[in-house]
Amino acid sequence: MxxxxxxxxxxxxxxxxxSSARNEFHGEASVFLDANENPWNTAYNRYPxxxxxxxxxRISKLKGVETSSIFLGNGSDEAIDLIFRAFCEPGMDCAIMxxxxxxxYEVCAxxxxxxxxxxxxxxxxxxxxxxxxxxxxxxxxxxxxxxPNNPTGNSLNRNEICKILDRFQGLVVIDEAYxxxxxxxxxxxxxxxxxNLIVLQTLSKAWGAAAIRLGMAFASPEIIGVFNKIKYxxxxxxxxxxxxxxxxxxxxxxxxxxRVILYERARLEKxxxxxxxxxxxxxxxxxxxxxxxxNANNAYNYLVKQGIVVRNRNNVTMCRGCLRxxxxxxxxxxxxxxxxxxxx
Ligand code: PMP
Numbered sequence: 001m002x003x004x005x006x007x008x009x010x011x012x013x014x015x016x017x018x019s020s021a022r023n024e025f026h027g028e029a030s031v032f033l034d035a036n037e038n039p040w041n042t043a044y045n046r047y048p049x050x051x052x053x054x055x056x057x058r059i060s061k062l063k064g065v066e067t068s069s070i071f072l073g074n075g076s077d078e079a080i081d082l083i084f085r086a087f088c089e090p091g092m093d094c095a096i097m098x099x100x101x102x103x104x105y106e107v108c109a110x111x112x113x114x115x116x117x118x119x120x121x122x123x124x125x126x127x128x129x130x131x132x133x134x135x136x137x138x139x140x141x142x143x144x145x146x147x148p149n150n151p152t153g154n155s156l157n158r159n160e161i162c163k164i165l166d167r168f169q170g171l172v173v174i175d176e177a178y179x180x181x182x183x184x185x186x187x188x189x190x191x192x193x194x195x196n197l198i199v200l201q202t203l204s205k206a207w208g209a210a211a212i213r214l215g216m217a218f219a220s221p222e223i224i225g226v227f228n229k230i231k232y233x234x235x236x237x238x239x240x241x242x243x244x245x246x247x248x249x250x251x252x253x254x255x256x257x258x259r260v261i262l263y264e265r266a267r268l269e270k271x272x273x274x275x276x277x278x279x280x281x282x283x284x285x286x287x288x289x290x291x292x293x294x295n296a297n298n299a300y301n302y303l304v305k306q307g308i309v310v311r312n313r314n315n316v317t318m319c320r321g322c323l324r325x326x327x328x329x330x331x332x333x334x335x336x337x338x339x340x341x342x343x344x
Contacts, residue, residue: 002196004222007141007170012086012226018233020050048238051228055241058248059216063188068221071228072236076177076202076215079227080104080144083173083198084112086226087141096135096143098127100151100317102175105144121318125152125282129163136169143168146175148182151313151324153284155184165194171223173198178286180206180258181265188218195220205287206258207247214244261287265327271337288326296321299343306339 005013021034038045056067063070073079088095090113097105099118109116117140119131132143143164147156165172174187176199187199198219204210214236217227236244247254265284272279272291280292293299296314300323303310311324325336 002169002171004195004226007087008226009085009087009089012230015229017225017228018050020047020233022047023050044238046238047234048236048241050233050235052236052241055236055244058245062248062251063218065188065191065218066221069191069218069224071217071219071224071231073215073217073227073231074235074240075204075213076175076200076217077104078231078235079198079200079215079217080173080175081108081111082217082227082230083142083171084108084114086230087171088112088114090114092139094137094140096132096140098145098149098156100125100149100313100319101144101146102150102177121149121152125149125154125318127156127160127164129160129167132164133167136167140170142171142173144173144175146177147184148176148178148285150178150286151288151290151311151316151319151322153282153286153288153290155182155285158184161187162190165190165197168196171196171198173200175200177202177205180254181262181287182285184285191218191220195222198223203244203247206261207254208257209244209247212240212243212247214240260330261327264330264333265289268325268327268333268337272340276341288324290319291323291325292321293323293340293343294321296323299323299340302343303336303339306335308336308339310336 035047037047052072055072056070059070060067071079094115094117095109096117096119099120106116117135122128145156145161147161148154149156161174174197176186179186179201187197191197191199198217201216203212203214265287269281269289271277272281282290290313296312300310300312313319313322313324327333
């Protein structure tokens with residue numbers, strides 16, 4: 001059993017959530033002179049709901065998670081930053097992250113003056129739980145896992161993740177930004193079993209709503225309560241809350257686009273391993289492929305000249321010679337396949 005009090009920074013533990021006059025008010029009222037807003041009614045003159053209740057209720061239904069176990073933020077990047085600010089004492093505590101993985105964990109660690117302990121994935125880009133558990137100590141508050149992992153595309157071994165959840169004394173974050181593309185089930189179903197689990201998801205990928213900036217963190221009500229103490233009061237704007245509700249109404253559209261993306265992912269992968277390409281393509285559970293093209297810098301520059309931008313991962317650990325290519329529309333995928341035929 002984890003002790004949340006031992007994991008939370010002392011100053012944060014002692015804080016109360018920001019409370020606006022409008023939160024505190026109970027009853028009927030039609031005149032609001034409490035928040036120094038402009039009184040003339042437009043779509044935007046009032047502050048948005050700081051706890052995003054309506055949106056959380058929708059997400060609760062969709063995901064089968066209680067609203068008290070949901071935090072919503074300005075992208076999942078906000079949740080990543082809040083995890084450091086809530087649990088890691090600057091200049092003292094550490095965080096564990098896998099390598100290679102999503103760069104924001106290290107950026108936020110550096111920003112918050114928190115030491116990163118990086119654990120190299122094995123040659124299949126998979127996880128060895130023991131290597132993480134052996135780094136556990138009183139100062140190591142959190143481990144970041146990303147499954148499916150960015151930039152490698154694979155899902156991490158579920159048994160190894162469970163071993164970490166069972167034995168690691170700190171918090172275990174599983175970033176599931178790409179879960180909708182995955183053949184593996186989400187860890188949301190394990191929230192009740194593991195009080196140290198935080199699952200991150202987002203509307204930025206399969207839901208097609210990166211511009212809205214809506215990230216979700218799912219965890220015990222106690223952990224969510226800690227986020228609510230330290231988040232900016234109005235961290236998700238009214239246009240974002242409304243747009244997110246509209247996007248979530250259209251699950252059918254998302255499922256249809258997802259179907260095409262998965263079909264195209266398989267088609268791209270099959271084409272790229274065959275002549276004339278003969279590239280190594282790593283198995284992907286996400287909406288991108290990590291492709292070993294040989295001279296990645298050259299290929300990247302050539303593609304840019306053709307008006308196609310991909311992500312050059314040549315300088316990333318274990319990804320020498322690799323490009324990360326997002327699965328696009330069928331037409332876009334045709335274009336990149338054509339362009340890749342003629343790299344000089
Ligand atoms: N996690 C991973 C693994 C990602 O790849 C990304 C975006 N590239 C994010 C989180 C951030 O997502 P959001 O748009 O919700 O901030």
